[in-house]
Amino acid sequence: MRCDIDYKKIYRNVKYPRLEFKTGDLVLILSEDHNPEEIIEKHKSWIYKKKDFIRRSLEASKDKKIFDRTEKEFRELVYSIVEGFSEDMSLEFNKIY
Structure with a gap:
């Protein structure tokens, strides 16, 4: 069983192995006592899907612009959006942290 996925191994005293990106x-x-090749083979489908999701997300965000706002401007924007949603849903909100 040969694995064509690049990965880094970290050995710890854990009960269950896990995969992270x-x-x-x-x-x-x-x-x-866990074999990394077996874990990769077992979760190969999830790994490829997650890797593709990350690639597509990076591609989609490549041309996005980050707005430079003060904290006050950002809070006002969030407040107005939440206010609109609360009216649409006939709900009230107490505080935004």
Whole structure:
């Protein structure tokens, strides 16, 4: 069983192994007695889907612009959006943190 997926292994005293994506890179957190190849093979479909999701998200965000707002401007924007939703749904909100 040969794996064509690049990954980093971190060995810890864990009961259950887990897979994580850190800044787009696959990280396996597992105990010494777990075989990383078996875990990758078992979750290969999830890994490919997640990797593709990250790639598509990065591609979609490539041309997005980040607005430079003060905290006060941002809070006013959020408040107006929440106010609109609360009116549409006939709900009241107490406070936005």
